[in-house]
Amino acid sequence: MHKKTSPLEVLESKERVNVCAPMVRYSKLPFRELCLKYNVDICYTPMILADVFKNSDFARYSDFTTNQADDPVVIQFAASNGKDLADAAELAAPYVGGIDINCGCPQKWAFQEHIGSFLMTEPETVRDMIRQVKNRVNIPCSIKIRVHPDLRDTEEFVRRAESVGVDFLTVHGRTRKQRSTEPVNFDGIKLVKETASVPVIANGSIFSLQDADEMYERTGVNGVMSARGLLQNPALFAGYEQTPWECIEDYVRLALGYGTNTFIFHHHLMFMFEDIMSKAEKKSFNTLSSIPAILDHLESRWGLDVSRLV
């Protein structure tokens, strides 16, 4: 496989960089290829547990599939220590452009395992993780963080990460305890941008190009990352206000071509149809329980041309 593109080079060469967020279950190969087609510049894999990845061939193949077109791609790991992380990073490095450390997952089980947002209280552990990855692989190492309730802690966290050579970082403008429905802290993101000398990607409630414009204007960041916005409309960075039909067709073709499980396929389509279907249409779509049933429905109700998919 040829060497993959460095996300750092993308961030340094473009004024505004569109990023697809890491999303457990969803930001897999077919969805990443779809997003790249519609103006996304860098894609993240879902969060992968570093210790499981390094110890199990089965986990490696089921958690992470890639190909030459899956580029630029960053693999995101969750780890509680530098050794697990660096071991996993070394195995992944030939197939990706960057290694990202998840410091933001707020779920209770993750906190108990000392991964994800637990790391926001452990700047020294994160420093050691970055140091070990940088000693072992020759591709950029980034972190995805949240803001702290006291922004002085965020500033200190960023300084420490930079002191060991973090290559860029993403900041989700919410604290560990805030829900995604709560407003994004633009001042917190701006502070991170002003503190860091490496590129910064902003994350939180980017649902349209207007939201992206506002984020750039208010924070001065180098890129914006979207999660729920891209699930609902993978073409949002191409300027579409709702998912165009062509994009839905592209997704069906990619998912069936690469292979997908029914649950993920169904959910992606439910997200994409969110603003398109009426309540009654959603109700009947939600009851479909197999890929053939979903395809039949798309054919009869929405005019999907299955022959165009091959």
Ligand SMILES: Cc1cc2nc3c(=O)[nH]c(=O)nc-3n(C[C@H](O)[C@H](O)[C@H](O)COP(=O)(O)O)c2cc1C
């Ligand atoms: C379905 C789903 C799965 C997610 N999985 C991950 C993940 O694997 N790693 C991660 O760092 N964040 C994960 N997140 C958080 C997003 O990357 C992002 O930080 C958060 O949703 C805020 O962005 P948004 O307002 O654009 O949705 C996930 C979010 C969603 C909705």
